[in-house]
Structure formats: C-alpha cells, structure tokens
Amino acid sequence: MIVSLVVVLPFAGAVLGLLLSRYPHGRGPAENLAANKRAAWFGVLPTALSTALIGWLAWENTPSTNVLTVIDTGGIAITVGLEAAELSVLTAMLVGVVALAVQVYSVGYMRGESRYPSFSAFISLFTSAMLLVVFAADLLVLYVGWEIMGLCSYLLVGHWWEERANSRAAIKAFLVTRLGDVGFLFGIFVLGFAAGSFRISDVMAADIPEPTLVLATLLLLAGVAGKSAQVPLHTWLPDAMAGPTPISALIHAATMVAAGIFVVARLYVLFPQPTLDVLGVAAAIGMLGAALAAFAQTDLKRVLAYSTISQLAYMAAALAGGARDAAVFHLVTHGAFKALLFLCAGAVIHHVGSNLLGHMGGLRRPMPVTFWTMTVGYAALIGLPPASGFFSKDAILYGLERSSSPIQLLLYGSALLTVGVTGAYATRAWLMTFFGTGKVQALPEPAPGTAHVFDGREAPASMLWPIGVLAIPALLLGFTDTGEFHLAPAVTALVVALLGAAFVYVIWRGAPERDPARLLGVFHGPCEQAFYVDRLYAAVFVRPVLALARGVVRADDHVVDGAVRGTGRATVGLSGLTRHLQNGNAQLYVTGLLAGVLLIAVGAVVLG
C-alpha cells in the first residue's frame, strides 16, 4: 500500500501542477509569480512526502508486494503490481532524495521563468515514472515507467525550445533511447514467453534454457545501453546537456541513466556469462573513451556528461565482472556526488552566465559555498578518501581484480587507466573553474539556455541548501559499507588517480591561463569530438533514412498512386459510356449503387 502511495504521490503532483498552477488563467507578471509559487508547492510537497515514505519503507525493511490488478490481454497476463525489496528501496531512496533536492533547487534556479509550472510538473512525472521502474513487479509495468522517463527527458531537455539546438538534442535523446527500447521490449517478450509470465519473480524463478537467456538478455542490453548511455548508444547524453542544469543533475546524472544499471542488477540472476562479456567489452571501451572525451571538453556540463558515461561504464564493468553489490554501491554514491556536481555546476553557470570553462576562473572567492561543496563532489569523483567515491570505486576494483570473467584483464586494466584519466579531467575542471584569474564580467541579457547574467553574488539560499544537503551523502555515504573495504586496491587506485591529478596540476601551474587539455596533443581533436561517433552515425543511419523517406514520397506519388491514376485514365479512355460520370456527382453514386443492386440480382438469379 505504501509503495503505491510512493509512486502515485509525485504523479498526482504532476497532474495538479499542470492543471491547477495557472488557474484561473492569466499571463501577466503577477499571475506568473502566483502560478510559480503554487507550482513549487505542487512540485516539492508530494516529492517530500514520497521520500519520507521511502524512508519508512527502508526503516521497516520487510519486502512487500502489492498487486493492484491483473490485465488479461488474451495471452500472457500483465500484473499491475509493485514490489519493495532491498535493492528497490535503496535505489528509490536515491531517486527520492535527489528529486527532492532538485525540486527545491529549481525553485531558485528557475525563478521568474514563465514556464516553471510545466517544468516542475514534468520533474514530478519523471520521479513517479522512475519510482515505477524501481518498484515494478512486472516487466511490462517496468517498461511503461521506462518509456515515460524517456518522454520526460525529451520534454525537459527541450524546455528552452526556442533554441533549435535544444530541440534537436531533445529529439536525439528520445530517439536513440527508443531505438534501444525496442530491443528491450523484445527481450521482455522472450523472457515472458519462455517463463509463461511477465512477473519478475516468476521470470527469475523459471527454468529457462541458456540460449534463450542469452538472446533475451542481449536484447535487454540494447535498452540498457540506450538508457544508461553505454557504447554504442551513448551519443545522446552529452547533447542532452542542453536541458536546464537541474534536469541534468536529476535525469542525466543521478537517476534515469542509472536505470539501465539498476535493471541489470535487478535481473542479475538471468544474465549468463556471454551477455555479461558483451556488456563488459562495451563498458571497457566506454569508460576510457568517455573519460578521455571528458578531458578535452570545453563546456563544463559536457565534461560532467562524459564523466557520467564513464562512471556508468564502471558500474557496468562491475556487473560484467560479477561484482553486483559493488556496482549498486557505486550507483548510489555516484548518484549523490554527480547530482551534487551538477547542482554546483548550475550555481556556477547561474553566476557566470556561460557554460564554457574558458569563461570561468577564480570563482573560489566569490562563491565559497559552491567551491567547497563542489570540491567534495570532485573528490568523490576522483576517489579521494574519505569521500564516498573512494569506497565504492575501491569495491569495484577489488571485485574486478578477483573476477573470474574471461575478460577480467581488459576490465581491470581499463578501469585502472580510467581512474587515472578521471583524476586528470576532474582536476582540470576544478582548476579552471575556481582558480586562476577571474574572467567573469557582466554580460548583457543572455540567450535562453544560459541561465542568468553575472551578478557577483553566491547563488540564492534555495539553491545552496540542496547543494549543502547533498554534499553530506557525497562525502559520507562511503562509510555505510566499509565492511567491503580492501586496502591494497584502494592504495593502487589512489596512487593512479593522484598521478593523473598531479600531472594536470603541473601542466596548469606552468601556464594557468591555458587549457591543460593541450597535453593530449594530436589526440585533442578526436577526444573533443568524442572520436567522431556522431558523424559516423549521421552518415550511416540518419542521412540514408532521410534519403529513403524522400524516395518513398516520390515513389508514392509516381509509382503507387501513378498506377492508380493510370488505371483510372485507361478506364475512362476505354469506356466512352462512363465518361459523363466525370461531371456528375450524384449520378456517379447512383450508378454505383445500381451496379451493386444489379450484381445482387444477378447473383440471386444465377446462384440462388
């Protein structure tokens, strides 16, 4: 019962926010202010209640199932039900806390924005959908939530739709993930038909032959790769940074992108070794490639986006290497510290009026709170003790070190290298944002999509509070699971990470006004362009499909319809008798009807 409330509350908030925020209607500045105020309550309150209820579930810690109804489709029934088990409650806790932080933060970030009511309502809808994914007891119910999350991502990335680039990014985010989701749906079919039920508990208990499992889980991986931005479907995530920064924090860093990892962890017993190997190879490529790409980005949010791809690949690698608990641990800590990093980045962008690292610098003095909290976030990202990332990364490296996977060497090597590159790119971003000389100057009113103009002050309290609150788990969450702590891999990782960080520091120290990414030399171009994958896809998929579409329109007019018109002309030409039908209209039908009656009569006489 409580589980249902947890899911329904944010949904109700979304509905109310959309329908009632602006009631009675009016579009003046005063009405906007009133609407935003009301929308803020509709956004924050249900999420807060929902999060409290999740806390209650975590406290009770007894698995519960709640079946609402069973849909009889004529084939395998769909069970509309929710199930609260340990993994679900843990993930839901992350979702609830980050969503609440983001809702509060948005009140300040979107102050005065006339479309804030729909913005906060879509966040609530997203929260509800993600909680549905987390608690779903049936694969198809999970799929419903899974797709609604995609829609919310689309709507929120395109929030500032006046800008063409944002609109394009929104489309890309939706379509790339939907492509994966088709595979995901087919994977659900394979599992459901093999087990005779779509209920997750039934599927996990069913005795399914290994080849079927391999096929099913490979299909599921398509959806996982899409949502969790893993190679080869990762290209949408950096572009999705076009959305407002709170959205990047919630959807594109902490929660939705983690849904893929969550699903693999949830259905882990179903994943046979061959599938895990495929996942592992994609993860090994993705984590290092994305970390290198992050190092070369000039836009702070894109640095963090590639970093997210890289960190998600860490979790995927852990899953591939058999370290499921480590993956889930990192999922939670990463959710906390990456959301923190994005919210801090939002405060910085809010302050500077630009996303570009080149426009920042020396912000440590005007923004002390943001500086210290973001430092905590970076420390967790690099894996410095005592921040949370240190422990979860250590758990993953320990798991990979001892993994019995056939690609263990690849996974471990790639992970260790990535630790070094992560130290480097995080240090670069940190130095370029907060140190050196300040370049910020008052700008004219910026275009939509770049937040506000520089005002020389720290962000408002409604933004600082969520940042401060999120900094606590980002710093301390690691201590919740110290039983798994192992000194040797921790020291190794720490040394590698510090090496990367020190390298960048030395380069930066030499010339603080220049970008340390020049260290990449000839690889700078490929890294900045993320190895040209986007261009490849445009050439191989997008342009051919569009060309085909134009061909279909032409063919439809000339060939398919041409045949029809040709037949029509030929008939008219042949039969002078019917030519007069061209000018009549009533006669035409009467003739048709008569012909019909005649046919009936003939039929009656001849056949009857």
Place this chain on the structure above:
Amino acid sequence: MSRTVAALVTVSGSPAAMSVLLVALLLLPLLGAVALLVPGPLGTLAVRFGLAVSGMVFAVAVAVASLFDYSAAGRMQGTVDLPWIPWLGVRFHLGIDGISLPLVVLTALLTLLCLVYLAGHRPPRARELVFALLVLELGMIGTFLSLDLLLFFVFFEVVLIPMYFVIAVWGGEGRRRAAYKFILYTLLGSAVLLVGLLYVWAQTGTLDMVRLAADHPMGRTAQILAFVAIGVGLAVKTPMWPLHTWLPDAHTEAPTVGSVLLAGVLLKMGTYGFARVAIPILPEGAAAVAPWLGALAVVGIVYGALACLAQRDLKRLIAYSSVGHMGFVLLGFATLTPVGINAALYGNIAHGLITGLLFFLVGALKERYGTSDLDELGPGLLGRLPYVASLLTFASVASLGLPGLAGFWGEMLALQGAYEPAAGLPRELFLTFMVIGGLGAVLTAAYFLVMLSRLTHGPWGGPGPTLHDATRIELAAWVPLVVLILVFGVWPSALLGLTTPAVQALLGVP
C-alpha cells in the same frame, strides 16, 4: 413505430430494452436527417438540431453500454432479427457484443464532438452538412451493428455518399479530384467486397453472420477465394498498403469534421470487417492469407512512417500516419491469436481517439493560418498558441505509442502477437514482421518528433498578430478525447475486458 417495437419484443429472444435501444441508435439519426429535409426556415438552427440529435444518439449509446451484460461480452446481445428482403433471404439482423460496443460508442461520441465543433464555426450550407453527418452516423453505426452480410454491405455503402459530399462540397481547393478518387476507389473496393460476400452466400445459402461464424461450412479453397475478395474490399477502406493512395488526398481536402470522422470511424469499418466477417467466417482462408496480410501490414508501417518523415503538409502527414497505425492493426489480425486480435481492436479505438484529436487540432491550425504547410505554420507554435501546441504535443506523443496513453497497448500487443503467432503460421516470418514493426515504431517516433520540432519549437519572436488560442467550444470538443486517451492508457482492462471474451469466442478458444 410502436408496432415495430412490439414486434421486436416478440421476435427477439434477448432482453427487449437493449433491442429497442439498438434500433433507436439507427432510427434517431435517420429521423433527424429526414426532419432536415422538411423545407422550412431552419437555417442557422440546423447545427443545434444536429447537436441535439447526435447528443441523443450518444445518450442512447451510453445507455446501451450501461445495459450491456459485461459478464457475457462474448455473446451477441440485444439481437433483432426480422425478415427484410425475403426472396433474397436478407434479414434485418442486429446485435452487439464486446467487439462492436466500443466502436458504436466511439462513433456516437465522435459525431457528437464534430457537431460541438461545428457549433462554434457557422459552416456554410449548415443544413446540408448536418444532414450528411447524420446519414454518415447512421451508416457507421449500422455497419457495426449488422449481423447479416448484405445488411452489413448496405450500411458499408451508405457511408460513402455523405462522405463523398462532405469532401466535394466543404473541402479544400483540390476537393473535386480528391472526392472522385475517394468514391471511385472505395466503390471499386466495395464491388470486390460484394463479390466476396455473394460468393459466401452462394456457397452456404445463408447471410447470417452468427451462424456462418459458428459453423463455417465452406471448404478450404472456397474460403481462401472468399477471404481474398472480402479482404481486398476491406483493405481499401482500412487502408492497407498499397491500396492507400486515396487516403492522403481525401484527408488533405476534407474539412475538419470530415477528416475526423474519416480517420476516427470510417477506417475502422474496414478493420471491423476483418474481425466480424473475414476472420470468424473464413478461418481457413484467414490462416492461408495471414502471412501476406502480415507482410503488407509491416510494409505499411515502415512505408507510412518514411512517407511522414519527408512530408511538408501537416494534414498529409497525419493521413500517412494512419497508414502506419492501421498497419499495426492489420498485423494484429494477421497473427490470428487472441492477443493479436485484441491488439487490433484496441489499436482501432485508440487510433480513432488519437487521430480524431490530431485532425481536430490540425483543422484548428488551418483555420487560423489558412494553410497546413509545416514551414508556414512553424516555428515556435508553443509560444504563439500554447494550448493548441501543447495538445498537439500530447496527441503526437500518444500517437507514437507512449506507454500510459491509449496508443501503446495496440502496438505492443500486436508485436507480442507476432512474437508467437497462431499455430500453423510460419513463426520465423512473423518474428521478422515483429522486428520490422518495432523499427517502424522508432520511425514513427522520429517523424512525430521532427514534426513537433519544426512546428512547435524554434524562435517565435514574441506575440505577433493576435490569434486566439483554443476557444471554449474547441476545448469542449477536444477534452473528452484527451480524457479518454488517458483513461484507456492507464486502464487497458476497460477495453480488453470487453474484447477478450468476444475474441476468444470468435477464435473458438476456450
């Protein structure tokens, strides 16, 4: 009339009230149309009169739905069976079950909403237009209620005349050509359909659909022949690729109410024919032709989506999107499984609601801007007309099959049906269909999002010439559709509970 009612009570064995209501569903629009023929100064009151009549029809449809015995949705209810043309063996045989009930209610609702919409628009020649719409309603409801093959055909044909006039008189610039194409094409299809129906009659000596579906007395070869003939006739109306080319022209030129009823109900008459006539009466024919049907269906899905992707005209785009959606419906039928046919029936209703709403919205845009060209309407519609553009976004998202909205269940269940088609059908082939259909779903999302991006996103340069956003009367016509799309999206049992027993009865599954 009271004599007729009395006759009904004695003739039919089922509860009399239901039978009376079914006849009323046909009599009301008929009498309404006849009343409009009486010369008099009705003039501007015509639309209100039509509103009242269609309101009554809708009320009766709701009454039918509330009297319907949901525990026996697979059984024909409220049957009326009177001799009509004795020497031909044609009977006035009506009835309603879980398959036809949703379609009847949908028809009554959409007709009512069309008249609500007209009430805010003062159309030229209102009396004639309302007359045409009422005759249309009669034909549409009659098609869904008939249980006699020839009666079915007559109603099927009755629909064509008013629709022809609606396009030819109240249409756009190219209306003449489009109307000719529509009537010639569909008449040709009807001729083939009639041949098929007569062939069935010649083989079996009866026109009673219920008996034919229970016994299917025909041989395999005869069934295949009849299925092809009837199937082609129905496929023109559906429309199935490559018999679809009348549709884009008809939709582009038809007035808003014409497009709404065309997409919302008329196309469903074709697919309904598969569920009521072709598949239950000719099961062996269906099994033999199903792979072909499935192949043409998935070609239609991908082809329709590609055609939409490069479309410049919004009305044409939505017309082609119907080809794709009907592809999913036909794919569901082709699987010959309970899931697949359920999917088809669900897709039918969902498409009627969603595409009906889409055509209403496009009509509203065309009325305001005088064009349906994407580049002239866009960009930045969300800024200029926030309500219309938001509803357009909603309808597009529903149309691309987002879970939680009505369009999803039809698509998903059709693909599920294709994953495990009926015994005897080639499974590998249907798996291929499923994969192609899935990719078609991605393309469907692509063209809707590209359309939304071109139309609703982008710079709009602040408020320009003042165009009024959605009016009260427009919202009154649209909001019921929005609500139903949501209801059927989150509560699929509302429809599946009705159709499942009927489909199981139809396929002879216990």
